[in-house]
Amino acid sequence: MGKHIVKNYPSPRLMETIGATNQSVPEAIGELVANCFDARIGQNKINVVIDLRNEEIKVIDNGKGMTLDVLEKAVCIAEDMSKHIERGEGAKGHFGMGFKTSCSTLGKFYEIYTKSENENREYHVEFNIEDYSSRPTNADAWDVEIEDSIHFKSSPMGVVSHGTAFVIKKLKDKNIYLGAVLDYLGEAFKGHLETGDTIILIKNDGTEVKAIPKIYKFIDNTKIDINEKFDVVEDDGSKTTCVITGWMALDSTTHNDTNYGFNIYRNKQLLEKWNKDWFKAHLMTSRIIGEVNMDFLEATFYKQGKQQSVKWVLASKHMEEYLKGIVKASRDISKKGNIRNPMELKRIIKGLSNDYDLDFDDKKIDNQFSENNNSKLKGxxxxxxxxxxxxxxxxxxxxxxxxxxxxxxxxxxxxxxxxxxxxxxxxxxxxxxxxxxxxxxxxxxxxxxxxxxxxxxxxxxxxxxxxxxxxxxxxxxxxxxxxxxxxxxxxxxxxxxxxxxx
Structure with a gap:
């Protein structure tokens, strides 16, 4: 019996096909922003600049930057970066596939400029995606040339003393809707923006716009803080405690669209938008909204989707039970216009408070109805x-x-x-x-x-x-x-x- 060794080199065309995803432009830009947050130095705040001028996309941060050794690993396909760099708690990525996928989704040519906080050299590498389709399938086809300099004249790093810049050219979609990008970033990185990190977009005319956290509107006194725990038994018999935090509430309107349910976050990044797995989606339950942090989940390789794991299955069972009270309240409010009946609405909110052991303030609720009645006197x-x-x-x-x-x-x-x-x-x-x-x-x-x-x-x-x-x-x-x-x-x-x- 003989054995044969196969050289398992991927086709260089992989560089082109990894960009054939269903990522939208805002999501692809968001993936690059996620890499910026992973480059945080200690507890320092991260400032991200997204420059959309001149039919290019530049994403620049003031993070720790990459040394030559780290950059050599980062440009490789599916290298486990956790073996080469020390990531802070709550790191979003591991294999460096996310930025390659997103860059290839956005354009046919991209560059990386980076300068480490501990070095006086700046490094530069570029990828011409179209060139990879004509390369032979062997190890040499994956060779990458990295340049170094005290400072490159063409570098978008500017006066930033350390950090990384992604530059994408030959854009596949030149008509980028700024509003959609801002809305997505404000939602996807809400936790970061609320704790002092910043994301700034530079428009074609040079003006700057700052991303702001997503704002929700819900019925007063229906917001409920979530802090739930459940245990997962590992293969070796040990137990791991998983924690779900966040909030839920009843939206001020019903929805005939899909914009209700839960935004699921992992390490302060939006993992899945408007998830409805924990209740039956229907007009009667379309007031249910909320955000949950589930850092124990594993993300897909470009971090905008969850992997179907045992932890997710157990979390879903736990949340299905936990949501029964707010599901009932949503249905009750949707029956026969109860939202317009102060006595019925008060009864429903009181029942919701009892279901989740909350303090029910009759006076506060009555004041709410009084304010609503006064609003009828508007112009x-x-x-x-x-x-x-x-x-x-x-x-x-x-x-x-x-x-x-x-x-x-x-x-x-x-x-x-x-x-x-x-x-x-x-x-x-x-x-x-x-x-x-x-x-x-x-x-x-x-x-x-x-x-x-x-x-x-x-x-x-x-x-x-x-x-x-x-x-x-x-x-x-x-x-x-x-x-x-x-x-x-x-x-x-x-x-x-x-x-x-x-």
């Missing part, structure tokens, strides 16, 4: 804006979507008969389960004299539906008449727009 423009914000979808001829009530399906029924009215409505909102649907049935008495004038069918639908909407809001849902008129008029306006109108 008419502010009131109109508030009401318009409540109209989430109107949308379709077949539905009306109201905040706090969810989607109300609209159907039509023609009936024959002798009545004093030409049209009427029936509203059904029986709550049986999460799949139950609210329905507004518009009834048209087809042989009524009003229709002898041969009114266009589209006009007829608008007429009868707008009347039914107004009556529903006033008679069943307890809106005042001014609010009902504004919502009805907004529905008419949207319903009568032509395709292509904004």
């Amino acid at each position: 008419s423009n502010e009131i109109k804006q508030s009401i318009n914000d409540n109209i989430k979808g109107y949308a379709k001829e077949k539905s009306l979507i109201l905040e706090d009530y969810g989607e109300i399906e609209i159907s039509y029924l023609e009936k024959a008969g002798k009545t004093d009215f030409a049209f009427d409505y029936i509203y059904n909102d029986d709550y049986i389960n999460e799949e139950s649907k609210k329905e507004l049935e518009v009834i048209v008495i087809k042989n009524h004299p009003l229709w002898n004038n041969k009114i266009d069918s589209d006009i007829q639908k608008i007429l009868v539906t707008s009347d039914a909407i107004y009556r529903l809001l006033v008679e069943k849902l307890n809106f005042d008449s001014a609010e009902a008129v504004r919502i009805r008029n907004d529905w008419i306006d949207q319903r009568t727009k032509k395709k292509g109108d904004s």
Whole structure:
């Protein structure tokens, strides 16, 4: 029996294909920013500058920088960097794959400039991704040339005495939406920004914009701090205690989009956005929002996703049980407009407080309702804006979507008969389960004299539906008449727009 040794060299085309990910531009830039935070010197604050001028992306930090030995390992494919550098507690990366993936996602050419805090030499290395596709498959094909100098004239490091700069050129997407990048960074690195680290974007015109932590809006007195622990039995029989910290609350609005659930963080970096694994996602539970820190999880190689591990499975089981109280509260608030009923809302918040052993302050809750009532005295423009914000979808001829009530399906029924009215409505909102649907049935008495004038069918639908909407809001849902008129008029306006109108 013989043995054969195979030289296991990866194809150089790997450098091109590792950039074929589903990372968005903000996520790819965020990966480079994560590397900056891993380069922290002691307890010093990290300052990251992202320069987006001249159809390039430069990400520059004031971290510890890399020595020649460390840079030689960093440019290798999948080198375990923890063997070569001392990383602080909470390091995000290990194998150096994240920055290569992100650079290749963003552009076809990238450079690294770095200067260690302990050396007076600056090092530079560049990668032309397109060049790798023509290289032979052997060890020499992976050779990388590193230059050194006291200071490179082309270096983006500027006056920074130590740190690292990534420079990406030949961008695949030259139309970078700054707002999306800022929003993502403010969310992805919220913990860093709240503790004094900074991220600054330089726009094409040279102006600077600072990333700010994401801001949430939730119902007062529904925010609950999370500090949960569970044990994991290791293969050798020992136990490891995993800790989940953070908060959860009930959003001030329901969501017809996917922007609810939990933002999961690992070592102060967003690992997964709007996770809903711990409760059944539905309009009735779409008020549940929160942030959790789960540093015990293992991330994917570019740190924007969790690995499916035993710890994650056990954490999910624990959180499913823990969330039962807030899931119930979200469903209760979503039933029949309870959000607009102070007594019901107070009862629901009190129940939520009891479920999580919180202090319930009756006076504070009453003051909250008093402030809400006083807000009704705002100017008419502010009131109109508030009401318009409540109209989430109107949308379709077949539905009306109201905040706090969810989607109300609209159907039509023609009936024959002798009545004093030409049209009427029936509203059904029986709550049986999460799949139950609210329905507004518009009834048209087809042989009524009003229709002898041969009114266009589209006009007829608008007429009868707008009347039914107004009556529903006033008679069943307890809106005042001014609010009902504004919502009805907004529905008419949207319903009568032509395709292509904004």
